[in-house]
Amino acid sequence: MSNATKSILLAGVGGQGILRASDILCLAFMATGLDVKKSEVHGMAQRGGCVTSHVRYGAKVYSPIAKKGDVDILLSFEKLETLRYLDYLKADGVVIINEEEIYPPSVNLGDAIYPGNIEVLTSRYFKKVKCVNAPDVARRAGNARAINTALLGALSNELMITDDVWNRVLKESFPQKTLEANLQAFNLGKLF
Amino acid sequence: MPVLMSGNEAIARGAYECGVRFGAGYPGTPSTEILEEFAKYEGVYAEWAPNEKVALEVGIGAAVAGAKVLVTMKHVGVNVAADPLFTASYTGTNGALVIISADDPSLHSSQNEQDNRNYAKFAKIPMLEPADSQEAKDFIKLAFEISEKFDTPVFVRPNTRVAHSKSLVTLSEPEPPEDKTAIRINAAKYVMVPINARARRVEVEKRMQQLREFVETFPENRMEINNPEVGIITAGIVYHYAKDVFPDYSYLKLGMVHPLPTGMIREFAARVKKIYCVEELDPFIEEQVRAMGIDVTGKEIFPYTHEFDPGVIERAVTGQTARPVDLPALTIPPRPPNLCPGCPHRGLFYVLGKLKAFVTGDIGCYTLSYMKPLEGLHSCICMGASVGMAHGMSKALKEKGKGKVVGVIGDSTFIHSGITPLLNLVYNKGDAVIVIADNRTTAMTGMQEHPATGFTLQGEKTRALDFTVLAAALGVENVRVIDPYDLKMTRTVMKEELEKPGPSVVISNRPCVLFKRFQTGAAKPLQIDPAKCIGCKMCLGLGCPPIAWKKFDDMPEDQIRKNAKKQDGHSFIDQDLCNGCTVCRQLCKVGAIGEEVSANE
């Protein structure tokens, strides 16, 4: 009953550039001649809440959202958010985790504990788990906001999209002013 | 070359391509971007109206003058616009009128999850339901054709997933617009007094009959016969969810959900063995198919509530949940949305939360203040409800309510539907303090202009409404203006106004921190001096995202600075998030918060 559609779930916190990253990802799939759909929810979620974006691609994509247990790659922009969406992954799903921690209000107020060992826990259930210190990569690339391109770089290792296509799409997506840093962040992200 | 577009962008494009040059609406997730995108096209006139009722009336007027008009709103906006809607169904539209009702199953950004297909049936207006961005663009054109052909308003109903998903769209050459506007007086058609309306009422039923015939050959009602064992009747994006998990079943995909093509449904039923009606929210199609005497499976297995996804449908049909990995039950702290660092609402609601009053609230970013730790808002029903409720509450409580009833409403919401209830409060001698949380924009939906901002949707300068003058004109004698960054002033003014008998209006005046128009270089972020912090947690009471608590238990011994006996930690401000609004500094009794910290850090 499965079809060949693949799914990537991007998850994180409002303001981390997730929607931008998923737009770029879609353009890259389009450039390789595939059908692509993405879905996210705007609105309330932007005010520091959870943000997710589903990106699905293949010869012919129906639903823009994936069902639980059917996601190929979870690209998590924030450590804790990884846990929230693990149940979306397939058994052989790949997890890419940004090591950044953003405390939710209950943790800030000391009413809840930010779970420890998230990477270890995730590795217990999924074979391929990669951790990226994206803020560090972005800073080294010269633009602290390039977290999203750094993570796209790490993600690109899991996808069959050529460097050529990535370069073209990144060039279309950023103004001259920030392009260099974003290309750099992408390339550094690829080293993970 | 197809382009990647959201459903909302595609709706705007579709309207433009088929020669529509007039749009009106009121913002509301998930509909907002339609008019914002439409307004950017060459030669277009588009406006934000103060509310959906006005937007629709503007649309009806333009259509009666002969224009092709797009009116946009979210699902609950149709409640506000319902009065003109039902009678516009009688008058017909002359030009063409398409109304977008953007529904929000799962209440991603709404106060309820009503199924607006019911409005189509109730008001006797046809409704189309696109499944993706390409259909969003195509269906808009079809909707305008139907509106012109049948002289009726037409609904198009995207839901949140259609509006905000992106998929590939093939663009077409825009048709040149045609100016058909003129003054044409036709009292029998447009003056809905009983004698005329009775005649039009009959026309409505004739039109519905013609539409019932039309839908039987409407090409967007589509039958896909594959496996004849199982047939699925569905519409909109739910079709894609179902195709995802059951690509081989047979489908009757309805592009138009009102009226239904009964002949086609009968034919489908004859060609497949078992039928499922798969639809989010109400059993709208299902009940009508059952009424035709056709046996279907529907809401006995599919949920009534919240949006579907492929998994929901698969689970309902197969009874099985795909759980490829047996994950442990995890306790994950929730991450609710929060007011931004430096949000002007925070200081206001900090004060309101401490008043021991009932604060009737309203809808906007400030609604988030109901949560811990602010807890400064105690109700939220619909736009504008705060003012009427405050009045009703003060009347019911009588002496018990003296100085204890406050209504809070945002600037955009006040203009939307707070003015008439304020007039009522004065007229019927209520006793409540109404606070207008004026952050100079419609922040919740992404910074739309409104009549008090001084600008139109298309960026033209215009007259700005003055709330103090308006309140005075409505008969409010006590009108005060406060700066919500100044806690002392806010507290003092609120107490003074609550003590006075009769209505007061307090305008909480400070622009939204995210609003670029008012941004004047960021203030310096503040810090907490561990050498001074006594761990009283007063600053944490603001629930400001950069302010966090650091437990001594989690700190290395040599960094611990104990300044009070029972202190077990200290507060801490994340420099990257703080925008230096200084509200927390006003709460610190020991002066531990400042731009610099003492040198011995």
Ligand SMILES: Cc1ncc(C[n+]2csc(CCOP(=O)(O)OP(=O)(O)O)c2C)c(N)n1
């Ligand atoms: C009838 C209706 N129309 C639209 C909306 C969507 N909506 C919710 S709040 C809001 C306006 C908020 O603006 P404002 O009152 O200025 O408060 P702010 O968010 O700026 O604090 C809108 C448009 C709605 N909930 N109901």
